Amino acid sequence: MASPSLIKEFQSLLGTENVMTEEADRQVYAYDSAVLEPVVPELVLRPPTSESLGKIVRLCNENGLPMTVRGSGTNLSGGTIPSKEHGVVVVTNGLNQILEINTEDLFARVQPGVITAFFARTVADNGLFYPPDPGSQTVSTLGGNVAENAGGLRGLKYGVTKDYVMGVDFFDVEGRLIKTGGRTVKCVTGLNLAALMVGSEGTLGVFNEITLKLIPPPQASQAMMAVFDSVEKASETVSAIIAHKIVPCTLEFLDQFTIQTVEEFRHAGLPTTAKALLLIEVDGHPVQVEEDAAKVRDLCTKQGATQTQVAGSAAEKEAIWQARRDALPALARLKPTTVLEDATVPRSKIPAMIRAINDIGAKYDLTIGTFGHAGDGNLHPTILTDRRDKAEFERVEKAIEEIFNAALDLDGTLSGEHGIGLTKRQFMIKEVTAATLTYSRKLKQALDPNAILNPGKIIGG
Amino acid sequence: MADIHELANSLQKLDNQMVTCMKCGMCQAACPLYAQTGRETDVARGKIALVENLAAETLKDPQAVKERLDRCLLCGSCAASCPSGVKVLDIFLQARAIITGYLGLSPTKKAIFRGMLANPKIFNAILNLAPKFQKIFAQPVNETLGTSCARFMSPLLGGRHFVPLAKTPWHKTMGHVDTPKGKSGLKIGFYTGCLVDKVFPRVAADTFKVLEYHGVGIFMPARQVCCGIPALSSGDRKTFDRLVRDNLEIFSDKDVDYLLTPCATCTATIKKIWPFMAEDYPEREQEKIHDLAAKTLDVCEFVAQTFPFDAVPEEDASNTRKITYHDPCHLKKSLNISQKPRSLITQSPGCTLVEMADPDRCCGMGGSFNLHHYDLSQKIGDQKLRSIIQTKADAVATCCPACMMQLTDLLSKANMPIQVKHVIELYAQGLQAGATAWPKHKEQS
Numbered sequence: 001m002a003s004p005s006l007i008k009e010f011q012s013l014l015g016t017e018n019v020m021t022e023e024a025d026r027q028v029y030a031y032d033s034a035v036l037e038p039v040v041p042e043l044v045l046r047p048p049t050s051e052s053l054g055k056i057v058r059l060c061n062e063n064g065l066p067m068t069v070r071g072s073g074t075n076l077s078g079g080t081i082p083s084k085e086h087g088v089v090v091v092t093n094g095l096n097q098i099l100e101i102n103t104e105d106l107f108a109r110v111q112p113g114v115i116t117a118f119f120a121r122t123v124a125d126n127g128l129f130y131p132p133d134p135g136s137q138t139v140s141t142l143g144g145n146v147a148e149n150a151g152g153l154r155g156l157k158y159g160v161t162k163d164y165v166m167g168v169d170f171f172d173v174e175g176r177l178i179k180t181g182g183r184t185v186k187c188v189t190g191l192n193l194a195a196l197m198v199g200s201e202g203t204l205g206v207f208n209e210i211t212l213k214l215i216p217p218p219q220a221s222q223a224m225m226a227v228f229d230s231v232e233k234a235s236e237t238v239s240a241i242i243a244h245k246i247v248p249c250t251l252e253f254l255d256q257f258t259i260q261t262v263e264e265f266r267h268a269g270l271p272t273t274a275k276a277l278l279l280i281e282v283d284g285h286p287v288q289v290e291e292d293a294a295k296v297r298d299l300c301t302k303q304g305a306t307q308t309q310v311a312g313s314a315a316e317k318e319a320i321w322q323a324r325r326d327a328l329p330a331l332a333r334l335k336p337t338t339v340l341e342d343a344t345v346p347r348s349k350i351p352a353m354i355r356a357i358n359d360i361g362a363k364y365d366l367t368i369g370t371f372g373h374a375g376d377g378n379l380h381p382t383i384l385t386d387r388r389d390k391a392e393f394e395r396v397e398k399a400i401e402e403i404f405n406a407a408l409d410l411d412g413t414l415s416g417e418h419g420i421g422l423t424k425r426q427f428m429i430k431e432v433t434a435a436t437l438t439y440s441r442k443l444k445q446a447l448d449p450n451a452i453l454n455p456g457k458i459i460g461g
Numbered sequence: 462m463a464d465i466h467e468l469a470n471s472l473q474k475l476d477n478q479m480v481t482c483m484k485c486g487m488c489q490a491a492c493p494l495y496a497q498t499g500r501e502t503d504v505a506r507g508k509i510a511l512v513e514n515l516a517a518e519t520l521k522d523p524q525a526v527k528e529r530l531d532r533c534l535l536c537g538s539c540a541a542s543c544p545s546g547v548k549v550l551d552i553f554l555q556a557r558a559i560i561t562g563y564l565g566l567s568p569t570k571k572a573i574f575r576g577m578l579a580n581p582k583i584f585n586a587i588l589n590l591a592p593k594f595q596k597i598f599a600q601p602v603n604e605t606l607g608t609s610c611a612r613f614m615s616p617l618l619g620g621r622h623f624v625p626l627a628k629t630p631w632h633k634t635m636g637h638v639d640t641p642k643g644k645s646g647l648k649i650g651f652y653t654g655c656l657v658d659k660v661f662p663r664v665a666a667d668t669f670k671v672l673e674y675h676g677v678g679i680f681m682p683a684r685q686v687c688c689g690i691p692a693l694s695s696g697d698r699k700t701f702d703r704l705v706r707d708n709l710e711i712f713s714d715k716d717v718d719y720l721l722t723p724c725a726t727c728t729a730t731i732k733k734i735w736p737f738m739a740e741d742y743p744e745r746e747q748e749k750i751h752d753l754a755a756k757t758l759d760v761c762e763f764v765a766q767t768f769p770f771d772a773v774p775e776e777d778a779s780n781t782r783k784i785t786y787h788d789p790c791h792l793k794k795s796l797n798i799s800q801k802p803r804s805l806i807t808q809s810p811g812c813t814l815v816e817m818a819d820p821d822r823c824c825g826m827g828g829s830f831n832l833h834h835y836d837l838s839q840k841i842g843d844q845k846l847r848s849i850i851q852t853k854a855d856a857v858a859t860c861c862p863a864c865m866m867q868l869t870d871l872l873s874k875a876n877m878p879i880q881v882k883h884v885i886e887l888y889a890q891g892l893q894a895g896a897t898a899w900p901k902h903k904e905q906s
Contacts, residue, residue, distance in 0.1 A: 023520060024520060025500075025502055027511060027520060028502050028507035028511065029501060031510065032484065032486075033485045035483075046499070073501070074486045091499070094499060136485070138487065138490040332483060332546075333545055333546050336481050337480070337483065338545065
């Protein structure tokens with residue numbers, strides 16, 4: 001329990017307005033975007049400086065207060081839901097400075113609370129490119145992106161957040177600053193601790209500063225839409241494109257239910273009888289883009305696309321991507337509760353995965369729309385339900401477990417980009433060995449003996 | 462004080478709306494207040510969570526919830542960009558009314574809303590005296606903008622640069638107006654709105670000029686009452702209901718084609734908020750409200766859609782004034798109107814439209830939010846101020862008198878010689894510029 005004297009100490013460190021003790025102020029840090037029961041923290045802290053961040057980590061450790069670091073609370077696996085006993089939420093949005101954008105050495109240094117889309121825009125203003133673009137980028141923080149190893153639409157060609165992390169400076173539980181990685185492309189000095197921090201969901205250290213790789217932007221791009229009368233044909237097209245050594249920057253899939261829902265929502269003229277849509281964008285040098293776009297279109301036709309449509313103008317390109325952006329909002333409006341999953345399979349297994357999802361939906365009598373990143377096998381089966389309907393929600397939970405099983409049977413993984421957090425930790429053992437879990441737990445215990453760094457997430461304990 | 466369990470029960474009627482919030486947090490990108498404070502209680506997701514908890518009795522502190530709900534501009538930016546289409550304003554306004562009903566209205570607000578706002582006679586009588594006295598308390602500070610500031614420290618005025626009350630409110634200048642349909646074959650009811658009536662009667666005067674020019678008949682009763690939004694946003698459901706019913710009496714069943722208002726907030730209130738708040742009214746009243754809501758139009762929307770232009774005359778760009786346009790939240794986000802006011806500017810002789818960055822970013826006024834949270838209101842406004850200054854415009858135009866007050870305050874304090882205009886004023890100036898400069902509209906040609 002945080003004693004009055006400890007609260008005073010926090011107040012003098014952070015300023016009274018950054019120490020939230022009133023119930024109404026604490027209750028709004030009890031949830032994130034995962035469909036889980038909220039847990040109200042005992043205290044919410046919002047450090048305004050990195051010095052004060054280090055000090056509160058040490059104080060939480062000394063007082064045995066488990067802390068959950070939170071950026072914008074958009075987590076889809078419960079990673080930012082605080083601990084049930086004496087939980088403290090540490091909000092990072094006061095640490096929102098871009099410290100440096102280095103256009104000669106192509107990197108940026110940022111504080112953890114910088115908003116992803118704001119950062120990407122600022123980088124673009126400096127003539128460079130930061131590719132990771134998770135769906136929540138207009139609100140998500142870079143600290144959260146690194147802690148979750150966030151993905152996005154550009155994963156296929158440009159990789160995900162981990163591919164851009166050059167270094168992470170973080171506080172250990174005693175509030176000491178640990179420096180990792182560097183500003184050079186090549187750096188093999190010491191253990192690769194920066195990589196260990198990526199995707200650690202706040203369980204191993206508290207980020208203070210992140211160094212991110214930047215790249216030159218592509219000069220041109222071309223978007224197109226291909227319509228299919230079967231999921232198999234769409235999926236085989238994905239494989240064919242890659243087999244022809246073309247790597248589109250984005251290769252997205254919408255199933256029939258999603259297409260129909262988006263059309264009802266936007267009335268943009270999508271083909272509602274289609275069984276699948278592929279939305280494809282190639283980018284790079286203008287000549288290459290033109291050649292790749294032509295090849296992709298031919299491949300789509302050869303693989304049985306009933307129609308292909310290349311964006312002839314900026315407005316047409318915008319319309320294609322609007323359809324993809326509309327997928328989640330359109331589906332979300334059908335029912336009160338939206339459960340967004342991210343089980344991922346090797347891309348060649350997409351038809352089998354979609355069949356499995358549809359079978360599971362039918363078996364449990366649930367409405368599921370599936371869309372997602374076909375190019376990298378990361379689908380988003382989206383279950384539409386009402387969490388107040390207990391009987392249905394039990395069926396939802398069973399369906400989720402079966403979706404995980406199906407993905408693992410197809411050599412896939414539990415989570416492509418949303419993280420394990422609380423929602424998937426009990427399934428970890430299905431994917432990794434008992435020894436993997438033991439090794440991870442030993443690591444955690446050694447680094448965090450008092451279990452104050454977001455305990456219970458990923459590996460339990 | 463009533464039983465907290467009853468309060469929870471009343472709030473549960475909002476459950477079907479609140480449950481659609483999936484806590485995705487995308488509202489954090491849209492909320493102008495959250496951009497300043499970074500506090501979850503300031504953003505829609507957090508406020509909805511608090512109302513849910515009060516309804517579920519996991520929180521038993523209605524006062525704390527009310528204080529946090531009141532920290533909101535009611536600009537609707539969150540609702541306009543919400544992925545699951547949560548009706549945020551409906552939830553907030555109803556929750557404010559239910560919680561205030563439980564806690565009771567503060568004595569000051571009771572005096573203002575029930576004593577003054579609901580009684581136009583008293584309201585007008587007090588405000589008629591005010592212009593005579595305001596010179597004693599205020600001194601002029603900016604000639605371009607015509608603003609004043611307090612002569613000595615005043616708890617109510619603070620450091621505001623405000624537009625003084627007009628010498629004569631519009632309803633007093635005009636009295637009862639009832640002119641027949643002209644060449645347009647149309648007749649409209651004119652709903653002045655409190656701010657235009659008492660602070661910017663020049664906007665009403667220019668609207669009348671435009672309507673007369675186009676041969677539109679006008680019905681404007683001398684006695685008009687407030688649309689009710691200030692009372693409702695303070696949770697005073699009783700006064701709101703009374704004002705809605707009063708308005709119905711004044712404007713229902715009148716032989717007019719449209720009800721026009723020059724105020725974005727009044728338009729949005731009549732079109733959007735009256736119908737959803739009227740759900741528990743008797744059926745006949747509901748019908749009247751829906752009829753009136755369907756007839757209600759923003760002045761600029763009406764002019765732009767009723768009197769389209771054949772062609773815009775070519776002008777010497779060096780002779781034109783640069784005008785930038787600010788989207789009032791209650792037009793853009795509540796009613797999805799953004800192009801029509803712009804079209805009036807581009808078609809007005811002597812005006813060139815220059816867009817500012819984020820023209821639909823809230824100006825920070827938020828009605829009574831500005832009164833209770835002036836510092837935050839100014840911080841939110843600072844971003845708007847910078848966007849306006851960057852355009853190097855001669856004037857900023859908008860379609861909402863409340864935005865006009867905020868923009869005037871911001872520009873005056875920054876000592877910028879940039880005028881603040883209602884779009885209809887620019888259009889009316891175009892009319893005065895003379896028939897040669899003014900393009901003929903279709904009906905005339």
